[in-house]
Each structure stands twice: as C-alpha cells, then as structure tokens.
Amino acid sequence: MQNYTDFIDEVLVSAEDIKKRISELGGQISRDYEGQELLVVCLLRGAITFTADLTRQLTISHELDCMSLSSYGMGHYASSGNVRVNLDLLTNIEGRHVLLVEDIVDSGRTLAHVLAMLRTRDPLSVRVCVLLDKKMRREVPVQVDYIGFDVPDKYVFGYGIDIDERFRHLPFIGSADLSKYIRPA
Amino acid sequence: MQDYHEFLAEILIDKQTLQKRIRELAEEINRDYAGEELLLICILRGALPFLVDLMRHVTVLNAIDCMAISSYGAGARSATGNVRVTYDLQTNIEGKHVLLVEDIVDSGHTIAHVLEMLQTRRPESLKVCALLDKASRREVVVPIHYRGFVIENKFVFGYGLDIDEYYRNLPFVAVVDLEKYKPE
Numbered sequence: 444m445q446n447y448t449d450f451i452d453e454v455l456v457s458a459e460d461i462k463k464r465i466s467e468l469g470g471q472i473s474r475d476y477e478g479q480e481l482l483v484v485c486l487l488r489g490a491i492t493f494t495a496d497l498t499r500q501l502t503i504s505h506e507l508d509c510m511s512l513s514s515y516g517m518g519h520y521a522s523s524g525n526v527r528v529n530l531d532l533l534t535n536i537e538g539r540h541v542l543l544v545e546d547i548v549d550s551g552r553t554l555a556h557v558l559a560m561l562r563t564r565d566p567l568s569v570r571v572c573v574l575l576d577k578k579m580r581r582e583v584p585v586q587v588d589y590i591g592f593d594v595p596d597k598y599v600f601g602y603g604i605d606i607d608e609r610f611r612h613l614p615f616i617g618s619a620d621l622s623k624y625i626r627p628a
Numbered sequence: 629m630q631d632y633h634e635f636l637a638e639i640l641i642d643k644q645t646l647q648k649r650i651r652e653l654a655e656e657i658n659r660d661y662a663g664e665e666l667l668l669i670c671i672l673r674g675a676l677p678f679l680v681d682l683m684r685h686v687t688v689l690n691a692i693d694c695m696a697i698s699s700y701g702a703g704a705r706s707a708t709g710n711v712r713v714t715y716d717l718q719t720n721i722e723g724k725h726v727l728l729v730e731d732i733v734d735s736g737h738t739i740a741h742v743l744e745m746l747q748t749r750r751p752e753s754l755k756v757c758a759l760l761d762k763a764s765r766r767e768v769v770v771p772i773h774y775r776g777f778v779i780e781n782k783f784v785f786g787y788g789l790d791i792d793e794y795y796r797n798l799p800f801v802a803v804v805d806l807e808k809y810k811p812e
Contacts, residue, residue: 505797506790507676
C-alpha cells in the first residue's frame with residue numbers, strides 16, 4: 444500500500460492556510476447570521492473535518508445535522524444524475540436558516556439537486572459553504588455563498604477528502620500525481 | 629437559544645487538556661495498529677469533533693466511515709432496548725480492523741448493541757475508543773479500549789455533546805447548571 448508521499452504532486456492548501464481561512468469564514472458567517480438561529484448541515488463524509496473546524500469558529504448558537512447522498516447510476520456522487528439520500532436530516536428545516544457545508548464543488552450537479560430538494564421543505568433560507576471550489580468544472584450554475592479556496596482541476600485529497608477512501612485524515616489539501624498513484628486492489 | 633454562559637456550571641475539561649489527551653490516544657492507536665489498516669467509525673453526531681481531531685494524529689493507514697443509530701421506543705438513545713441503525717456503514721467491515729469512535733459511554737446499552745451487531749459482520753478486530761466514560765452509570769459490561777476521561781454523572785455539553793441540539797461546537801466539555809438552564 445502506497446503512502447501519500449509516493450504520489451503527492453503538491454500541497455495545494457497548507458494546514459495553516461486552511462486554519463486561517465476557516466477562521467475568516469467562521470467570522471463572516473457569524474456576522475451574517477447574527478441574531479438568527481442557524482442549522483448547519485454537514486454533507487457526509489467529505490465535509491466532516493471542515494464542518495468540525497468551521498463550527499468551532501462560529502460565535503452564533505447553532506444546531507448541527509448530517510446528510511449523506513449518492514447518485515443513481517454512477518459510483519461517485521460527483522457525477523450527473525439524480526441524487527439519492529442515504530441519510531436524511533433529523534431536523535425539520537421548515538422556517539429555518541440552513542447552511543449546507545460541503546467539501547468540494549465541481550460540476551455542481553449534486554449540490555444543485557440537494558438545494559432543489561431542500562427548498563421543497565420551505566426553509567427560511569439555504570446557503571452553501573464549500574471548502575474547495577473547482578470552478579472550471581462547473582456544468583450547472585449553482586449558488587455558493589462561502590468559498591474557502593478556488594482550486595484547479597486536479598485530483599485532491601486530505602482534510603476530509605479521500606482518495607479511494609484513504610488519506611482523509613491529512614491536515615492539508617494535496618493533489619495527486621495520478622501517474623504515480625496505484626489504485627488499491 | 630440561551631447563551632451558554634448563563635447556565636455553565638464549570639468547564640470540566642478544557643481545550644488544551646482535551647487536545648493533549650486526544651493526541652495521546654492517537655499515539656496509543658498508532659502503536660497498537662502499527663503496520664495494519666484501520667477503519668475508524670464515527671458514531672454520529674456526537675463523536676464528530678472527537679473523530680476529526682483524533683484522526684489528525686493517526687498515522688497508520690486509515691479509512692473513515694460514519695454510522696447513525698437510535699433506540700426503539702424511548703427518545704434518547706441512551707435508553708435500554710434495541711438499537712436501530714438509521715445510517716449504516718458504507719464499508720464492508722469483514723476482515724477489517726475496526727475502531728468505533730464514540731463521544732460518551734453511559735449505561736453502555738447502545739454501544740453494547742452496536743458491538744454485537746458489528747461482530748456479526750466478522751471484522752478482524754473490533755475495539756472502542758470513547759472520549760468520555762461515565763463509568764458510574766454503567767449497566768452492562770462494555771470493553772473500552774481507548775478512554776479519554778472518566779467523568780462523574782453530570783449533565784455535560786460541548787465538544788460534540790449537545791444540550792437540546794446546541795453547543796456541540798464548543799472546544800471544551802462543560803457541565804450544565806440545570807437550575808439556570810431554561811429550555812425553550
């Protein structure tokens with residue numbers, strides 16, 4: 444089994460830069476929702492690290508819920524197609540301010556579907572906070588209200604994001620050199 | 629939601645103490661699983677910050693999965709009775725080394741049921757890592773292989789533990805003064 448040092452291309456975002464940016468995002472979100480009650484929704488599993496660190500920077504009181512999605516048809520949920528809910532919210536979002544926390548947006552299809560689905564439940568507002576935005580991959584317009592970092596179209600891993608289920612624990616975002624990467628059996 | 633400063637009785641475990649202990653637990657895990665691959669299972673939602681901070685110090689190869697459970701009948705999942713899996717693992721754990729990461733073990737009923745259920749899937753090994761252990765409340769024997777802190781039977785919140793769904797994000801574990809807390 445390879446270690447990430449065998450195939451890493453570069454550290455795209457360092458642990459320090461992530462920390463600093465999350466602190467800024469936390470401040471901004473806290474200001475924007477001041478005096479409001481917020482429901483933070485963590486999209487499993489990629490966003491767990493980001494959500495845990497982001498919510499610690501929030502000074503407003505809020506609730507936390509989780510949601511897990513996949514796409515019909517293809518394996519990875521970044522593909523096109525409808526979204527399947529594996530784990531739905533425990534919270535009724537009707538009349539609530541909702542902040543969706545996602546690790547990465549690329550085509551935008553998944554996010555667009557989730558937003559459309561959540562809006563049918565009549566929340567007061569729904570906003571989106573993503574750590575990484577692969578803008579050049581966008582296929583459908585989707586609203587993203589808080590962005591951690593714009594990243595190039597590279598295969599990224601670390602800080603919650605896996606490469607074949609591994610290396611989510613790394614404190615930084617790395618990009619993989621796929622010519623050096625060997626897919627586990 | 630009421631400001632927590634109004635009902636905070638005391639900070640039971642501060643941020644530095646938590647982080648130091650979590651690092652120690654991770655080092656223990658790294659030693660015990662050296663050369664192995666480990667699947668860390670986060671029991672939602674309470675164990676989220678603990679898992680995230682723990683895994684940052686885990687250096688053995690690892691994968692992360694999540695599981696959500698509730699109890700039949702009573703509202704709180706610390707109740708006795710069978711466990712209902714509301715969100716199951718995406719990973720097939722057969723032949724894998726599995727470490728269940730939990731925020732708190734109280735009566736032990738929930739975790740005992742989960743362990744029993746997961747054992748039927750024939751993992752290579754199955755252990756428990758709990759941040760907090762309310763040992764005095766234990767009603768069934770549960771093996772806890774990695775334990776953050778043994779705490780008294782007090783109503784605690786923060787660091788993943790909620791008070792009516794709020795304040796999971798606090799970086800410390802605190803005790804509620806129930807006389808001052810006003811649920812909405």
